[in-house]
Amino acid sequence: MRGVAMKLILAAALVVVCGLAAPVQAKPGNAENGEKIYEKRCLGCHGEEGDGLGPAAEYLIPPPRDFTLGLYKIKTTAFDDDIPNDDDLFRMIRDGMPGTAMPGWSDMLSEQEIWDLVAHLKIYAGLEEETPSKQLDYGSQVATSEDSVEKGRKLFHDGDRCSECHGAEGKGDAIKKLKNDNGDRTWPRNLTKPWTYRASSDPKDIYARISVGIPNTQMPSFADPKSKKKLSVEERWHIANYVVALTKKGLEVRPENTVVKAKRIDGEIPAAIDDQAWLQSEPVTFMLVPQIIAKDRFFTPANDTISVRALYNERDIAFLLEWDDRTKSIPGDAKAESIADPEMGQDAVMMQFPVTIPLGAEKPYFLKGDAGHPVNLWHWTSGTTEAEAAVAMLDGLGMAQQTPREDGGGGLTTGSGYQDGTWRVIMKRSLTTDDAENDLQFEEGRFIPIAFANWDGSNSEIDSRQTITTWYWLQLEPSASAEPYISGIVVALLVFGALVWWARGAARPGEAA
Ligand code: HEC
Ligand code: HEC
Structure with missing residues (x-):
């Protein structure tokens, strides 16, 4: 049990580390090979035609992505450029989307196979012909500090900017009914639960979501000059630091806690x-x-x-x-x-x-x-x-x-x-x-x-x-008074165990090693 728990923790740590690794270098994928992998691994959810209508889709909220629309949620191109970077697609396929049925494929597919899938997916919406022209501007990252978190807190609540949807404490509990562009029900993320973030709770990822928004959902871009609640680059970093600080402490699932x-x-x-x-x-x-x-x-x-x-x-x-x-x-x-x-x-x-x-x-x-x-x-x-x-x-x-x-x-x-x-x-x-x-x-x-x-x-x-x-x-x-008694038994058992072990060894000198 211990071993399994440990492996889970290591695996989780690895996912975090991979998620933060340097940006992957886009490689040309082989779309034909990508199609073959797609049919085997992805079709059940994303559908034969890439329209998100696979046999499993009716059981899933959020539903699998419809690739024919060419709209992706987690992207690092500018808010007014619909086309994602190849790296964005690569990353979502490799790491999956926590809090949804979309699994990560890093254990099952090689990097080349994931690039092949990227090339295949782009064809559904004719994206293979296009390259994004505008990238998200990260400016220079503001390191977290008490001061930055406090600035972020004010901006989060100022004019109900984020609390309008994410609620006073960031738990996504604001009382209104949100729908995505397809008319499906969506919920604002509970920001105190980083394990449900589609990307990650690394400040850089949060900064990207605040800047770009989450296309096709009600999560808006705060870099859009048309937004009444627009934020400067620096302000977006402060809010990202505040969101990281909202993380629940001591109330996360730990496999060793049973x-x-x-x-x-x-x-x-x-x-x-x-x-x-x-x-x-x-x-x-x-x-x-x-x-x-x-x-x-x-x-x-x-x-x-x-x-x-x-x-x-x-x-x-x-x-x-x-x-x-x-x-x-x-x-x-x-x-x-x-x-x-x-x-x-x-x-x-x-x-x-x-x-x-x-x-x-x-x-x-x-x-x-x-x-x-x-x-x-x-x-x-x-x-x-x-x-x-x-x-x-x-x-x-x-x-x-x-x-x-x-x-x-x-x-x-x-x-x-x-x-x-x-x-x-x-x-x-x-x-x-x-x-x-x-x-x-x-x-x-x-x-x-x-x-x-x-x-x-x-x-x-x-x-x-x-x-x-x-x-x-x-x-x-056990109450304090009972403890010495209990540990007395434990000590006795340990001594008894040691004696048995020693006696067995002594009885079979040839096998003692
Ligand atoms: C068990 C169901 C399931 C399988 C299998 C599956 N997906 Fe998904 N996938 C989803 C769901 C659900 C979403 C939407 C999550 C959301 O909207 O937050 C999704 C979203 C995506 C996205 C969108 C990322 C974004 O930023 O919008 C990509 C790309 C993707 N899947 C690729 C794949 C590929 C490639 C495969 C096969 C290797 C695959 N998926 C297999 C369920 C699945
Ligand atoms: C109009 C409603 C609305 C407002 C205002 C809003 N959000 Fe969101 N936000 C959403 C919804 C809905 C989602 C979930 C989208 C999805 O994946 O379905 C979301 C998701 C997120 C996520 C999750 C990212 C991930 O990787 O999963 C973060 C972080 C976030 N919002 C931060 C903010 C911050 C910070 C602000 C204010 C600057 C803000 N939001 C304002 C509706 C809103």
């Missing part, structure tokens, strides 16, 4: 979502993936991560869940409905635990349990104009078998709030109950399976159309 550590505290568990006491618990962030196993399958999620903190005392355990959601989905609310998809539900989150802590590695089926392994489902919903936010306890025996408790909450209490594109929800229960047959009984020190599900109601995420995580672990960190 355990939610509940921290033991003295006194009451905080009831308010913004209570400083929560900061005692180290947050862990998990990837949410769309539920594509049970019917209705679902391929186009809006939210991608959920962060968890946990605290407990001698009586109760409580979780603070936090996730970015661009829309507060309150059915019945006219403003919320005006930006939502036609079929709108409540926002919701669910925690899942086995009823019995497994002794070994055996866990219930991760989709809401199975007949032999019942689960407890803690289900919070954001409410409607008629009903408050609420929490319910369900008994799960599988995706199609979830029974709400007769008393509703099953001993759960909740608190919640939505601000600037982020939901924060508390769910709390006593550590033990008098119904051990149906309720998980929390125990200090044990590794307890825990999983999550999430719904963005405005994105028509209802019932089985949800995002999920796999099983992770929850551990109630």
